[in-house]
Amino acid sequence: MDMEFSPEDLAFQQEVRQFIAENYPPELRERQDEGEEMSKEDFLSWHRILHKKGWVAPAWPVEYGGTGWTPTQRFIWSEETARADCIRLMPFGLAMVGPVIYTFGTPEQKAHFLPRILSGEDWWCQGYSEPGSGSDLASLRTTAVRDGDDYIVNGQKTWTTLAQHADWGFFLVRTDKDAKQQEGISFLLIDMKSPGITVRPIITLGGEHEVNEVWLEDVRVPQSQRVYEENKGWTCAKFLLAHERTGIAGVAASKRAIEKVKDIARTEVDGDKPLLANAFFKRKIAELEIDLTALEFTELRSLAGPNANRGPGPESSLLKIKGSEIQQRLTELALEAVGHYGAPYFRGFGEGDNQHPIGPDYAHRAAPTYFNTRKTTIYGGSNEIQRNIIAKMVLGL
Known part of the structure; x- marks a missing residue:
């Protein structure tokens, strides 16, 4: 593996450094230096700048809004943003549900959700873990029962990061209680403003409101917001977790x-x-x-x-x-x-x-x-x- 940067890569590195120096919000830098807790607007300020530049989703395919960068350029980008102490872009839309949607979603889902993820118009949260269903995620108990063209969702999720800011969430739900654990799960996109959703804060040892518990009580979700096939959501879940683990x-x-x-x-x-x-x-x-x-x-x-x-x-x-x-x-x-x-x-x-x-x-x-x-x-x-x-x-x- 050649670890030397080519002249083109070095030029790209300088372009990235110059862009960050000229465009990173100084008020955001000041808040970081003071150690202040970041607001939703703080996270989105850098997101919007990168979206305008076309650099917000380096890992996405070009046809969906990606940069078309080489692996080396993506490595340079991560190195330079870390070196400059840039605020981390929230991964739930860009690195998690976005790849699921462009890989498994319908044309309508791709057309609606992907541009809004790129622009930052929709802030996403992840509804996976439940009390008693963390490492053993397949044992989750949140249910989704068909009712006409909708699902009725009931259950509880926990450790839901920054759900207090979320516009949408991607949730794993059980749609077949009689199937084997992994085979009875579906992947739903849920509007967090839906009636029946309650977000309650969990304050961390550091004193921050970062994570939450989310209650879903008779939440009505259109079947058109299910990604991939019913009872095949575990396929989406594994795909998403692989992306998440790489980012971790x-x-x-x-x-x-x-x-x-x-x-x-x-x-x-x-x-x-x-x-x-x-x-x-x-x-x-x-x-x-x-x-x-x-x-x-x-x-x-x-x-x-x-x-x-x-x-x-x-x-x-x-x-x-x-x-x-x-x-x-x-x-x-x-x-x-x-x-x-x-x-x-x-x-x-x-x-x-x-x-x-x-x-x-x-x-x-x-x-x-x-x-x-x-x-x-x-x-x-x-x-x-x-x-x-x-x-x-x-x-x-």
Whole structure:
């Protein structure tokens, strides 16, 4: 595998850098630097700029609005956006349901939903997990019963990320109670403004309203909003999860995060020697960089391999396992690096405009980020389940 960029790739890299420097919203950068919780409008501001440029969906086929970039150009794009600390585009529309719709959807579904995903007009959420049906997703109990041209949906979903902002959701529902678990599931697109939908917040340990529980009580959904065949939604679910797991790897973002940890560890605090002078901490950084480099080459082989145009396969499980574990180790090192300033997490002391956090600025998000990242080895299919997939699909055990 040739790791040298061609002159065309280097020119593209410069084009990307210049575009980001000239177009990334300064007010968004300011909010990121302050560690503020991002609003729906914050996420969409960068999304809309990239849509106008035609760069919002690099992985999509050109006929549906993709860029037509080579795997190397897509790699460069992820590297440069991470290097510039660009806000992450929400994956639920672009990286999850969008590929499902253009792969399995009807012409009418493609014509209606895909342009709205690209423009950001529709914000999507994912209705997969349920209480008691997380890693064992096929045991889900939310039901959809036919009623004329509609389904009547009843059930509960949980850990639904940013559902409080969502216009639409893609849901797995049981349409045949008597079939084997995977064979009785359908994939529905549901308007989140439908009567009977209730979104209730779940506040994380970091204090953020990121995830929710969603209740569906006699929600009427037209059958025209079912993707693919009835009772064949597990095919869509597996396809979507493979895309999600590949995205969870987050190599470029982790490379940038390592640099931030090293910057923190180089800083003297309260007159003490920089933590990076400690041989044990330096070894932890080195081991993590080695593992991340190995993951990066694995991802590059996946992007450039013979099956690259067929979508992610079982290798996505490997990327998910290593990527999520590296992210957790990164937040552990960050928390270690900030020391006692990372132990308490308070949004501010004092009153009114005189509120201020304790310690250096770089320490303020270490604890909540650490807590939030505990979930990465669980969502998208727990890492234990991913090891089972690798054993069966790759090793043939």
